[in-house]
Amino acid sequence: MITVETPLTLVSDDDLLEIGRLIESKFPRGRYHHSLYHQLVFYKKAIRLYNEGLTWYEVSKELGIRESATYHWLVLGRKPWSTYKIPPATFDFGYLLGSGIGDGTMSANGKKLLYKWIKDEDFADKIVESARNLNVYAYKWYRERGWFVIISNVVISELVWIGKTNPYLLLPIISNMKVGRGVLSGWFDAEGSPAISGLSEYKYCVPCAASTNKELIEVMGKLLDMLNIHYTINKQETKEIRDPRTRKVYKPKSEKLYRLRIRRCCVIKFNEVISFRISRKKVVLEKIIQQSGFKNVCQ
Numbered sequence: 001m002i003t004v005e006t007p008l009t010l011v012s013d014d015d016l017l018e019i020g021r022l023i024e025s026k027f028p029r030g031r032y033h034h035s036l037y038h039q040l041v042f043y044k045k046a047i048r049l050y051n052e053g054l055t056w057y058e059v060s061k062e063l064g065i066r067e068s069a070t071y072h073w074l075v076l077g078r079k080p081w082s083t084y085k086i087p088p089a090t091f092d093f094g095y096l097l098g099s100g101i102g103d104g105t106m107s108a109n110g111k112k113l114l115y116k117w118i119k120d121e122d123f124a125d126k127i128v129e130s131a132r133n134l135n136v137y138a139y140k141w142y143r144e145r146g147w148f149v150i151i152s153n154v155v156i157s158e159l160v161w162i163g164k165t166n167p168y169l170l171l172p173i174i175s176n177m178k179v180g181r182g183v184l185s186g187w188f189d190a191e192g193s194p195a196i197s198g199l200s201e202y203k204y205c206v207p208c209a210a211s212t213n214k215e216l217i218e219v220m221g222k223l224l225d226m227l228n229i230h231y232t233i234n235k236q237e238t239k240e241i242r243d244p245r246t247r248k249v250y251k252p253k254s255e256k257l258y259r260l261r262i263r264r265c266c267v268i269k270f271n272e273v274i275s276f277r278i279s280r281k282k283v284v285l286e287k288i289i290q291q292s293g294f295k296n297v298c299q
């Protein structure tokens, strides 16, 4: 009897197929190449049929997949994810997803995740550190006015793309305390700020983050729900920006901007559970907590 044990078991077959379909249409890799997510669904079905008494040959006919695949899985005991290096469900895995969704871009073939023009060197360091904790290749360098980081892992890169385009599909993979904390921490480092800029006093500030992607903001809210951290989401209209030097008018990409704010009752808890790993942001958050003297604090 072979049992199925996959790091992506929390994801339903329907969601795996949907992720696979999106990945395969965005990053085509040859006609006969199924993405990992697609293969996982085949693998689970193959195991079930094999346990019911079919031979590996019959399983391949039944599912319409190559004989070599069912032979490798059912006779040799290989697993479809053995070539992919699926990261374990840890904080570091989440940190790469969250920071990547905020600041990363994918290489054209979807196999690498690239961060460009990062302002803070310690942010680049944290990304590299998280990747190395997962035994994933990562490298940082400096060019002109910012740091660059490249991470070489197909699954991380593909899932970051899913997170940017279809955040709700990512939810079953990241709804786990460790991964969820990592996602929020990485995303707040990339997109968040400890206070709205321009305020000279920290007294009334709370950590917040904004995006034009409504679903992404909602998914981050779901992760905060899981950690029992209170927040609000507001919608605001974006304005045209006029460059005072060139007098050119810039239109925002989207009319609406969604802003997620941590409620005052949970700022201390946010600092304990998530916080920022970029020291520039972390220092400001600690000042806010000192100056605000929050009352009615949630435990």
Ligand SMILES: [Zn+2]
Pocket: 229, 230, 263, 264, 265, 266, 297, 298
């Ligand atoms: Zn609260």
